[in-house]
Amino acid sequence: MFTWLKIACRNLGKNRRRSIFTIIAIGLGFAAVNVFGGFTSYIFASLRDGYIYAQGNGHLTIFKTGFLTAGKLDLRDYLLSAAELRTLTDVVRGFPDVLLTTPQLHISGLLSNGEVSTIFMAAGHVPSDVRRINSQAQGMIGQLRLFTGKPLEDDHVYGVGLSAGLARQLQLDLGANAIAMAPTIDGQINALDVEVWQRFEAAIELLNDKLMLVPLTLAQALYDTSSVDRLTVLLRDTARTTPLRATLTQTLRQHGLDVEVQTWEELSPFYTKVKDMFDIIFLFLFFIVFIIATMSIINTVSMAVMERTKEIGTLRALGVKRLGIVGLFVMESAMLGLLGSLLGLGLTLLSWLLVHTLQPTWVPPIITQHIPLEIHLVPAYLVLSMGFLVVLSIMTAIIPARRAAHQSIVDTLGHV
């Protein structure tokens, strides 16, 4: 075995230029896939953490069953009463994975500046709970401030946040007063004075002229109810989202609560669409790298077979079997794959170090400030890439190597 390894190594070194070019091609492909993979990992993590922590949506949201469909037309039957909320909260907080629960009530109505009015859609939440959710974020997300102005307060019920488009439309600056009007759950018209405390950019461009953030108490007052329409649940570990969702659903049903539990991923179509888009781009990139690596290896092995035809004949004459000849070239190819992968690993680490040192910034969609651009090192990607490239190198070499092994010994010995 060692002899064949020696022959393989030395032959790679004998054709140094060709070997180096193949190794570089594989290495660059490896680095491209992993640097892009690391970038998409950063994007996905940022989007995920942005939705869960920065926007205060938590990992799980519990609704009355049917709220997301029939509930949009008639809210009354799909609200969680104060008693139901208490039971729900007690059950959910009994799970050690749960860090925090907070109720919300989403409302809609008309907002007026005294002269003109327009539609609004508002999330009524507990400001202190949302601040606590924000504080659980790691890294850059935890430092994000998604609004200008001052944070909403539990005690100051009438301080609200407006999306930038809505504020522009009604010409409401920070500190301005407005009137929020909405039908109560019993169908009466209600109106309350509000004060603009903050402005923010909506996550979805189309809603940037409609969204508001209001304290839960204001939302309940406007709707004249003590009920809420959802319970937001923050977990200690994002990885526990799916397993806990199943357990939670079962437990809540056992307590006689007719509710459904949705994960953050199910409630964030933006995340899903962006992820799908990047996955497709990644697939294209991967395919291109795959083609380049395959062609490089085929070229190298085919050239090696052609140049060493007489050597193949000699080895066969000395008693090496066909499989042994295949094994020899496959071994050389595997070494190219391995060396290329190691080079790629080095280039990936170098890229990561470069970005980590230079700390470039960028302004991503929905955020108005510069944030650091990062590349994540994903061990699973690195290991899988290496394994895949080595296997690809082996598989690609088999065809030319088999052809070499099945040549007539006499013809190969007579090859010039």
Add this chain to the structure above:
Amino acid sequence: MPLIALEQVCKDYGACETRVTALRGVDLTIDCGEFVAIWGPSGSGKSTLCNLIGLLDSATSGTVRLDGQDVTALSDNRRSELRNRTIGFIFQSFNLIPVLSALENVMLPLHIQGEGTAQAKQKAMQRLSDLGLAAYMGRRPHKLSGGQQQRVAIARALITDPRLVVADEPTANLDSDTALTIIDLMRYLNKQSGTTFLFSTHDQRLLARVSRRVLLRDGMIVEDTTHTAS
């Protein structure tokens, strides 16, 4: 029982209009310990005959027996094993592996057999020393002269103590003096170990040194003579 026995062996290349008959109904027996030269003009079938006897090729018809065993229909793997254990080869162009040293080249047939490195190395060093190449063991083929390379090839051919050594025009790429030296060396080894040597040549000067000469012409044996070598 002869070591090699060919019965009505024919070998054709190509098909239909391009068919070339290299051997026509050849009958030949070679006993253990013989030192045989196959000679004749170019295209007479010398190399083809050596290839068939060395199990590098298969006959179109007829029977080839090696040590009493019919090798005509053996599988490729079995033929490879027989070549490794029973037959040594010396080629016109030496055919040493360029990336291996002289010592590693000689060890190669033993590694193919599965012998351990330490043992193979010891045997190979002894062989190379016997042939006066002790000082060149670590050198790669491109740093050896033609004569030295052919001696390494001879050491490689004999390392497995084969029954038969097949040499196809072993002196064609050597100067006259070196060619005679190589043939004398092969004759010496033949006498010392009793290994059967079969080589092809078209060089008349070498024929004086062999005890048996088989003349081929147009794919047929036209003369098979035994006499005292000088």
